[in-house]
Amino acid sequence: MVSIGLASGIIATNLSLSRSNATQCKPRRGLPQLAAFPPERKTARCLSRPNYRSLRTLPQAAVSEDTLAPGQDVKEDIETDIVVIGSGLGGLCAGALLARYGMKVTVCESHSIPGGACHAWKRDGYTFESGPSLYSGMSDRPSNNPIGQVLHALDEDLPCVYYNTWMCHLPESGSFLTEVGNDQFNEVLAKYYGAEAAQEWKALPPSPAGGQDLKEFMKPLAKASTSLPSIAVRSDPAALITLSRFFPKIFSNPLDVTLQLMKPYSEVTTDQIKHPFLKNWMDLLCFLLSGKPADGTLAAEIGYMFDDWYRPNASLEFPKGGSEAIVDALVRGLKKFGGELRLRSHVEEVLVEGGRAAGVQLRGGQKIMASKAVISNATVWDLMPMLPPESVPAEWKQEKEEQPQCESFMHLHLGIDATGLPDDLEIHHIVVNDWDKGVAAPQNVVLVSIASVLDPSLAPEGKHVIHAYTPGNEPYSIWEGLDRNSAEYKALKEERAEVLWRAVEKAIPDVRQRVEIEMVGTPLTQERFLRRKNGTYGAYGWFEEGGSVVPSPDTPLEGLYCVGDSTFPGPGVPAVAAGGAICANSLVPFWKHLEVLNKVCN
Template sequence: VGAGVGGLCCAALLAEYGFDVAVVEAHDVPGGCAHAFERNGYTFDSGPSFFSGISSRPSTNPLGQVLHALDIRLPTIKYDAWDVHLPDGEVFRCKADGEAYRREVSRVGGPEALAQWQALERRMDPLAKVAGALPAAALRWDITAAATVFPYLPGLMSAGPAALFLQKPFAALVDDAGVKNSFLRSIIDLECFVLSGMKASGTITAEMAFMFMERNGAEGEGERSAIEYPIGGAGAVVDALVDALKKRGGSLHLRSAVEEIVVSDGRAVGVRTKAGRTLHARKAVISNASTWDTFGKLVKSEHLPPSWRRERTSTPMTDSFMHLHVGFDKSGLPDDLECHHIVVNDMEDISTEQNVVAISIPSVFDPNLAPEGKHLAHIYTAGNEPYSIWEGLDRRSDEYRQLKEQRSEVLWRALEKVVPDIRSRVDLSLVGTPLTHERFNRRSRGSYGPAISAAESSFPGPDTPIVGLYCCGDSTQPGIGLPAVAASGMIAANTIAPLDRHMKLLERISG
């Protein structure tokens, strides 16, 4: 149920395992929050555009592992840097290189920030090695998991007592390392927020250890996973997953919104669409919808323990997005224009409303995404736009149009930091609101995802109290982000697959 990246990864892998698979999707295009769309010769990413390790063989990145398992090879452009625009006009250059990153911390934050960053690095290094030691491909959510995880135990144990921090909030490790410099704390909060939608106090250390490993590598012990952008955009990844599904006998049913996950005698036996069609499931139903939609709408309440359902449907939400998609004239712009930028308006509290803005200009990598002589950009507030101020508005009303103009101004100002005369260059501009995000991505209240703080709880696994009903996507382990949802799809598929088939696939992609 749902053709987001997590759902497509799960579906294609189940087809690889030999199951008959049908995917039902409400939208007219697959991909969920990662779908692509075309306007006037421009091919825009609707959401994520930051990829890592998807072309590596083998890969430490879960999405890369899925692509490897499905024998998908995508052409990509590899790069190693992005820019963070700070409130004082300084540009902090983030580079996927440990030494270069240290130099930048020293240049912008000073010697105190550098010393404290190096202290944190020393604490992170053994955890980063552990983060890459257990591939998501080895995980399953049943009693046979020990068989697939056992070969990786030596690597997992290499961190010793430090491994206890992996399940704690990253802020606990930052505090333990003695990081007090305000600039460095803000940069750390920023990196956590962009990754998980929460600051260091709510982001699990394991997630940051994985990012640290991907960006910096275990220096001197092999190559880093490359930061890369797929030719054709995020839509090329989605198309490849759909193609892999269909080549293995699976089917994709678009414009097929699910009304109900059908349960009989405590078992999920199929789905019924809003058009009245019923698809029967012999083995399982997997929901790629959010926890609020799955257990608040698709599964009737009488099929779930009341306390369990209440816990899932009361999961806190992150805020939503403002989106701006722009096609513009590129004449006179530098050839070395960077693709990715983060604009921060206030360093005091990274998570405040409309404070952090992300910018992607992928046509610098793939000119075919835009008409000749043009660039395209996707600018968005990073999960910090409140849904409440939009709730109930008529999208055809003057009030809605005025609010769109007002709330998108922060996006234009952010893009002006990269292209100062952008407003005079515009060929096409499209503004999306939380209502847009909710409507086209089928996201409850337009949310980025669950706001599950590592200080209080953890993301649930794929299993449910209903036999044969599983979940994947950003409401399940490991959480939010492309690598995480790919991992969730892989874990759900592995759990359903027989152990021997799982072991064979793992052996094939591990070498």
């Protein structure tokens, strides 16, 4: 196992966003977006499984399907080295890297679209995104972003549009534009929150000797958090070899700073952040990254993001084609190195032989036997029913079942007529309704993304595509047990979607008159289409008592490994990419790992 001393900052830090070094950055606007699904229609034309299958098409050479016609015999069993359950980003990163390492890899996806919580679908010329849309550093070479490192290893480029601004709609100050990089945020603070807030954020002139503003205070944490790229990490003793080249940078950091990386961010900044708005602001940034406020977010994660967003000339990036461009790049990488993606291949059981995971059985009876490993990208809660009784210790099963879950989402997807809208409409808008309730309170924070602002190809000419959602703060409990066809369910959808409409109206006041396509998604939608228990966004609580802080995909069942947002390091694109890479690295000899490491880090 990699010790916490070596890996604490390594992983969680590289889970956050990283800077783009683009020489040209057209100031645009943006804000974080998380994960979702293909939602049901609010109207009677609910999204059915046949419609879902037709929403998006990949090159047929890249995929196969395992649908049985009525009366057709069970397909013959097949053999592979690695079988991956689910084609979310964690599973695709692990599978594609293992194919790059020379393994025979088979990825089984229950649905007809790859990508899990990051997939997209098309309707009437619109491309609707189910997942994240705030990125940076993916196109850098070399990259500090784990997903960028994986794409680099696969020789897959990701063309991006660069921007650096977004809109905030906050209760005490109204609406204002802010940006990453430079000192513009200081100007915002001084204007709306006073000189005291601006001075605490970044003292101008610099703080007197012995004092530190928040930006200066975060620099050592940021430096420590970037000392080791996640692509270098593995979970066996050979990690000492793959990590050794980074030891000079690692040990150049003060020990007390390194130890702070795995603490809650609120503990690290107890004496540093005093202004009420700055406390709220950092809570908000933590929540957008990890699904928890500052008291539930690793200092390493927010530390790196903080430095990355607020350094001079920083920028964000949006992949051309949207989030599905990332998925497609990973699928291309998987296929290029001989891997296979099998769509509509629902795994019902993990097969155990001789005390080890030996493969999977699909719905319909076909078996895919894996000589090396089974990797689950399903959540740990959805994995448990696939495991034979007594195949894992009861204590481990109980620990995983009790791992705290992030809440779910409400989603509003719109296709609208953009006639007369301003050309400089912002891509991202964040709405906070009441700071006193806390950022994680139900329906208190809403994010709005208008992706076609940056990439017009995502909507027909003269139109815009909009995604508004409550980011991991929608309780599953109020939806549990409802019949999706009932009047009660439809009424609750309409009621709970109203906060999303009001948020979009802050960006486009007459949006309701412009709507051409409307889809509302609920926790039950997410549970159904993403096959996620409770429609959850993932897990948290890694540094709480009983939580794990060791970056390992291992399980007590030999040959079974877990990746994805329900395992350490948790939710978010960089996090799941890092977890997938660690899993892949740990399953190959270190000399093969070093080949990829030399490519990505030089």
